[in-house]
Amino acid sequence: MGLLSKDALENLKKYAYKGVDKSLVSKYVLNPFWTWFVTLWPLSVAPNTITLSGLCIVLFNFGTIFVYDPAYLAEKGGVDVPRWVYFSCGVGLFLYQTFDAIDGKQARRTGMAGPLGEMFDHGCDAMNTTLEVILASQALNLGRSWWTVASQIATLANFYLTTWEEYHTGQLYLAEFSGPVEGILLICSIFIITGFYGPSFWDQGIISLLHLTNVPFINQLPDLPLNDSFMVFGAFGVCFNVLSSYGNVRRAMRAAGKSTTRPLLLLLPFLVSASIQVFWLIHPRYDTPALIQSALFVPFLCAWGLQFAHQVGRMILAHVTRGPFPSWDWMWVWNMVFAVDANLPLLFDRPSIIQTDAKWRAAVVYLTLAVSFFAYARFCTLVINEITNFYGKKGEDGVWKDAVPDEKRKT
Template structure:
């Protein structure tokens, strides 16, 4: 399930290719925080996947705190909540950047480690996006629209990597800088809670940021599409039409979620805000994890996943106002179950094939 026999064989030829040109990561955070932690605090016997899991737990704690204190997505956020969220983001950022370094240091860089890391990122981007939209304090519809666009941007980066085989993080506006910008925004709101809603030259800051994200997402679509087109034109590994077909599973989710956000009663969405957002975070993560797995295993991307069919039925019932509380609860359980099933089966299958343990290092250099 999830991986073919041919895909399992491809794991033995695995090699990660990535370029991180982040100024803050390479010239500030790495020499001042990440490398000293690796050298003086993190033991060599600690599995990289445990570090990844620490980051996951940290952001999950942030989500739980927000779900309790901002249940409808419209409540004012206390400065202490901002500070706790900042701490959680910072812990996640450290864990997300030292896990790969720990893998290379202990000679335990594996395809499972990459999937574990980037699969975790696909969940965390949803929670991170939730933090952003709650901090913006916009209308419910605009909040959900920004959330959906952030899903799109993240997926497109992995769609590009599927074709090029290289994950390239630019010198500016990559994950590290964006995380620091959000931390700065949260710090600003901690000091002055209304800073995000002030107007500058007649433009309200939060609304302006929200629309910049929305239009930026379409700009990202154009940029990633061009990059894939140029790569295919040079290498002739496939047709551009084939590359667009690999967007189908995500675009199904994207369009269905757009319908859900637009046509579902706004009062119901506010009263069930975190349940509905959780469903979209989990489905977006699953679809993104599938294309990451397909790339690692050198397999073709499916045209659709059965979870999208279930999701389409859910959206239809929601729009028709059929037992919305019940079907939302059921859809949430299905989404959690699907993600858990994928994580367990793929982890066990890959670890067995390449002869490693998910939670321990196979060897490390003294």
Template sequence: MKLYKQRLLSDAQLKRLSEHQYSCQSCSILDTFLQSYWNWLVSKVPIWLAPNLITILGLVINIITALILVWYSPDAKLEAPRWACALCGLGLFIYQSLDAIDGKQARRTGTANPLGELFDHGCDSISTVFVALSACIAVQLGYYPGWMFFQCFCAVTLFYCAHWQTYVSGTLRFGRVDVTEAQFTIMGILAISAIFGPSVWSTKFFSDTFYLWYLIPLSTLVCGLVALYSSLIVIFTGGVGKNGSTVAGTSVLSPVIPFSMVLVPAFIIYQKSTQEIYQNHPALYILAFGLVAAKVTNRLVVAHMTKSEMDYMDWSLLGPTMLFLNQYFNTFVNEYYVLWLCLIWVSVDLMRYCYQICQEICDHLHIELFRIPYPGGPQKVIPPTSSALEKNGSGGKKQQSDEEDSMPLLDNASH
């Protein structure tokens, strides 16, 4: 169902996308230790299971378990049940595990293609919003709305910056402490809340001047600044286009405009609301603006893979515009209802965009999104030759390149 454009991608863009080669550099500490687990896990996956189906299954589990936490504490102040925190942590672990093996499954079945990378990063962009929000709820950060805003939007900003520098340099880069480490840290936060209850984060130290939850924003601030510095260094010095431009030959600063059109209104509306819409409904607010950020990030990934200029305007921005105009006209409509309308709009728009992009790429590459196009899997799978590490994207992806995984030789007898 193509609501806005007959086609989102031109023939030239589809051609460049089909020629796209995934490039990634990673020196993550945990990835090295988890490789044996991921290799074991993918060996247990049926050979007929499509890689993209693995990805979407993990995302659905992650979203459902996070929404259960949101249901019990929509304002991030109420103490969510311990079992809900445990379930959310389990959902994140399942997502991280499935996220790590979808690329391995693609190479195992001989079905690796550019759509897999795009689908992977798209799921990551959505997962990032729910993971950040669930961590805030688990520590009852709703009592400190400013810090909660910082935590959630720091996560989506760093995710966007990782793909911004990829758009500039052509290579996705991850440091020693990055996506996997962040995911397992949040699993640890959820586990502590599950064992001791979310109220444990209000424990005081050092003569009642230091709360336990202070550790979370402080570590986010330090690690975030390091990651942001690394990305900015690449952005300003690593352009592979003409005269140091992006892969599309555009200015390295151009991606800042679309994202600022999400982040700046989110902050202004939060500050100017007479009904304190963010303070009273932080989960709803973060989901609405987070999904807009996910849509913009997806468009950046598409621009990188198609080596094309990124449009500044987007239909999803209509959602925040509703809130802004409502405030401009002295809150003519209750902001709570406008916020719900905004969330519904951006959710539908994001799903429409993802569906249409995937459909156009599938038609061009003559592949199917959730099905391997041969019964029972390939007749023969060629094992890769090395074990260099690779990531699929930020919200949590671990992958290895087509030549970089060491999987056993499999044939139809393995089914």
């Protein structure tokens, strides 16, 4: 059975992208550059090809990091990653941002703008989010730590909020300081600084670095390491985005004469998903290292990221088809089963039934990664097939019969 009903497919005809970008950096610096850069691409290049090229660059950076630091320990584990790797991560992320920005411009140049393009764009963004969390945490010398988990939660929360906001308002809002613009440039800067000074640079106390240790009152404050300070800054950013996104949703709901509090319930799916993942991570193990301290930490984060990409993909699909908001995910049951199994010593003072040793725990984590990948891949395949089949149907004579106008069918 297909994912989309006939009414949902018909609603695709009514979809039109709307966005608001209040960033001064985007308006006066990046957008003129993007407008010029897109002209370098032939009209024969599909917008989604540009988007995918950007993601491939990030995947290359991801692979490069783990060639030199396969255990994900950075300098805290005595691993010396060549400095050029961090420079390449900074350049790669900037190129990803650039490609991500011009794919829409290329779509308008070629007449290929449409809902499938937006879904593909958001899907790549969702996958890139977790990849950059892992890469940036390594560059910040955080490695296997709860700070990396906190960074994952904060970054995914920002993305979820933006998608949740777009679903309810019909517009993609980018504030004066947003993740896709200033946030990415900030992470690029982190990579470049790490390239010059190494990951241990971020272990310095912020007060010591600024030579404020002798300044009254300031010297009484905790001398937080730079990497920890960056995480605190991110927490404030999440709080600001929650208030900003809800303000936009509240205004949209009031204008439509709908409840202004009901949309808040649709934030619960993210909280449920993140809580299950954290519950799995906190499991007590006395015979093997805790999951967060083991080599399984990165595969675990990748599985989490794929599940999140699937979650927001369904949200975007609901947005472009005007369907109901997806509030349930069967992967929660999968994750909860193994989270409870891992925590049986804590909950009932009895050993795990499935994850009885390190070998079985590794099998479960990698199986979860595989299931997450195939579930998301299946979703993408079904959506692409159903939408493209709706936009054009091939007759017995081999000729495409238009279901919608030609410029829409090109999508």
